[in-house]
Amino acid sequence: MFDEMQGSEQSRQVVRPAYAALWDWLGETKPDVLDFRRREAELLFRRIGITFAVYGDAEAHERLIPFDIIPRILSASEWDVLHRGLVQRIKAINAFVNDIYHRREILKAGVLPEDLIFQNPVFRPEMNGQKVPHDVYVHVAGIDVVRTDAETFYVLEDNARTPSGVSYMLENREIMLRLFPELFSRYRVAPVEHYPDELLQTLKSVAPSAASSDPTVVLLTPGLHNSAYYEHSFLADKLGIELVEGRDLVVKDEVVHMRTTEGLKRVDVIYRRIDDDFLDPLVFRPDSALGVPGLMSAYQADNVTLANAVGTGIADDKAIYSYMPQILKFYLGEDPILKNVPTWRCRESDHLTYVLEHIGELVTKEVHGSGGYGMLIGPAADRATIAAFCAKLKSNPKDFIAQPTLALSTCPTCVEDGIAPRHVDLRPFVLAGRDRIHVVPGGLTRVAMPKGSLVVNSSQGGGTKDTWVLDR
Amino acid sequence: MLSRTADNLYWLARYVERAEYLARILDATLRLTALPLAYVGAGNEWQSAVATAGCADAFAAAYPEANEDTVTHFLAFSPANPSSIRCCLESARVNARAVRTALTVEMWDTINGAWLELKKWSDGPSSRQDFSSFLRWVIESSLRFDGSAYRTMLRNDAYWFSRLGLYIERADNTARILDVKYHLLLPAIEPVGGPLDYFQWASILRSVSALTAYHWVYRENVKPWLVAELLILRDEMPRSLASCYENLVQNADRIARAYGRQGLAQRQARTIRARLENSRIEQIFQEGLHEFLNDFIKDNNQFGAAVTQQYLV
Incomplete structure (x- = not known):
């Protein structure tokens, strides 16, 4: 098992260079001092009100995501590989979505089966032939990356709809700067604080052609009860844009307006944190009270830009994921810099047979699930759970994929009895605008707090860490 | 600014102000009920506290009798009474949370901190x-909130809408407390200066934190018509109706100037202020204090409705 600080099991006695100063600092700092700062951090988080709601958990209506004070550190050269891989990935994703809703050359070339697109609930026929400004569909992606050794990064998931977590990336850094100034005196850490500026610039760059030179951008939230509401209000604040709910917007003559104290005001770009399904009750779910009636008509008339575009789910669907290496090759003519986790598609009968035989070793996921729901981790599950899952799998194999249980890298983490290794992943945030792709150095490191656990999702008790990318 | 944001700011300020007012009523009532009956008369002070809070009907529907236990529970802690201190603070935070982007860190800290602390009780x-200590804490939280708004908010429409909420609520509260006790303020009922009245009037003043102010303004004993004058007409008294409307006119005008448009709300505020400016306390007593206060409460509500209509929906 690979540890971010101490390397592979063979080389455990040697601290990896990026972690050397942290190692010294941990050695010099008394446990009670660490513990005190840890509690201080928690207090700060609660005070600022950074909470998230857990669905179906009435007790902890607003809960804190555990924050771990030991940073996760990436060297400049590691980041360089990641950065190139992420840029490559988002280029391919945008080309793919554009192709799917227009010429469909990838289907004509037989790279992936048609029914995987056309029978996929996240495919939006409303988007067929729909032009979007500068052909950018995915403006903000949160691409989940894990590593298994010093050289190998895998992409676990391409979140191309409404990825969240970036507020934690920003707040974690603020808290670390406040609590551990002495640690920052030993490291030169690339800043992340310009993310909101980059995001705003990205959003403005894709305004519809009819918009003025200073387009009006808003953030559309489902509202207070959404688990990521804190993040929505945080970002709106940092971007200096209005945080709107569906009821604040009204469509007149195919133009979107917001209701203000000075009357109606035209809106050009909507950074929406609402799923496709709820955007417009006239087109999608008619029972949606969160959306804006007529929004799609304004969108189709090119009077407003939605970021991300409608129908991008087709790019991060778990069933499509296994084809990503071929997709990259098809559009860019390049081999992927970041690997794909080998994936068995249960829709194919020989794959299904393999999965059923090896289910105890594999991670099996529902293709339309997210957030760690609808997932079986073979090695960690008991017989009864496996049996129940297999029944579900057999009755509808098309809905499942399986992957080997990756030995995710670990990172030193403060736990009950001191400092111990815990499994981590990384979600960097990738921005794609009119003529520029930008990745803020770092991202959100999520950590599975219980010993041995591989589930980093915050809905399942995962925590977060500040992520440092070192300057050259 | 989004209409919904302005609406949240307006109600946020109203709820915080109402919570403080309830705490002051309860505090004044506790003092009154601690006095020997000979000093305060045999009236039910707890019943009167409920009436002053403006929820006598809801209370009567929920409890058979007004006493310390039922009234303190109902006005301070009851989750079933939407105007209890607890519900006010909770509603204040819901509104605050919906407009975090329009609040300063200090304001959010105060309101969120108060909400967390509330759990202790x-x-x-x-x-x-x-x-x-609970009541003192409520009052302090409101003062801190008001102070942080005053000290940290940009002077733009967000601030002005929150001020509108604050002063409309405050005017309503002051008018209500006077109306519930108006019979005590009528000069003819008791010989002036009797102990009974003194403590009742002092209690009214205390409920609006004006006891010391009274002495500074008048430099004499507490007299009923002066109490009424202080709380209705004296614009140097921050909780008086005149002062509230001075502020309401100013803030409504600032909004109108920023948006380049006057409306019904501005006209109504000026009309009400003019009426207060042109009134004299003798004349108010002659024509009926109760009628005057009733009309004021109605006008004040209409002004609130005009603000809502013009800006908040």
């Missing part, structure tokens, strides 16, 4: 001592 107070 979720089972009610453990003793009278504890209840007293």
